[in-house]
Amino acid sequence: MSMYHNIGGAGTLPAQVSAVDIRLEELKTGLTTCGLTDDAARDRFISSQGLLTLDCLASLTQKDVKGLVETFNTTCVGTLKDQAIGYMPIERIGALAYAVDKCNRRNERFDINTWNATAIQEVRSEMSDLVEDDGEFRKSRWYAKAFHTS
Numbered sequence: 001m002s003m004y005h006n007i008g009g010a011g012t013l014p015a016q017v018s019a020v021d022i023r024l025e026e027l028k029t030g031l032t033t034c035g036l037t038d039d040a041a042r043d044r045f046i047s048s049q050g051l052l053t054l055d056c057l058a059s060l061t062q063k064d065v066k067g068l069v070e071t072f073n074t075t076c077v078g079t080l081k082d083q084a085i086g087y088m089p090i091e092r093i094g095a096l097a098y099a100v101d102k103c104n105r106r107n108e109r110f111d112i113n114t115w116n117a118t119a120i121q122e123v124r125s126e127m128s129d130l131v132e133d134d135g136e137f138r139k140s141r142w143y144a145k146a147f148h149t150s
Contacts (some may be wrong), residue, residue: 024052028042028046030096030112034093034095034120035085036085045072045083049068049071054112057093058101066094069089069090095127096123099119
């Protein structure tokens, strides 16, 4: 008897993975690399904030990312208190948003496989060069620098 024998005689094919599932897994991978390593917390963050793909992050400014996380953190009470997201993951999520946006503006697809501690450090360094005098990061400054406009 074959080890692939299916009782009842009807064979089943493995489930197809949809593009939506792949994009969601990319988002989860990116957030995991940013420090959201608890599966339940990460999944709750994604669903509570309405995130579907990395592109959802790309439209956010640093201030938006901080607001998004602060909103999530207000729901981390009682038994969920350990799911609160700290300062460094917030900074890394902001860097991820910036990196995805940078690729989008260049009509390139962001490769999640390149997102690691080194990439995060490089992006955060690049972002620090784009901080205004008031301490606020401005994507518009990056856009002007990247495309040589003023």
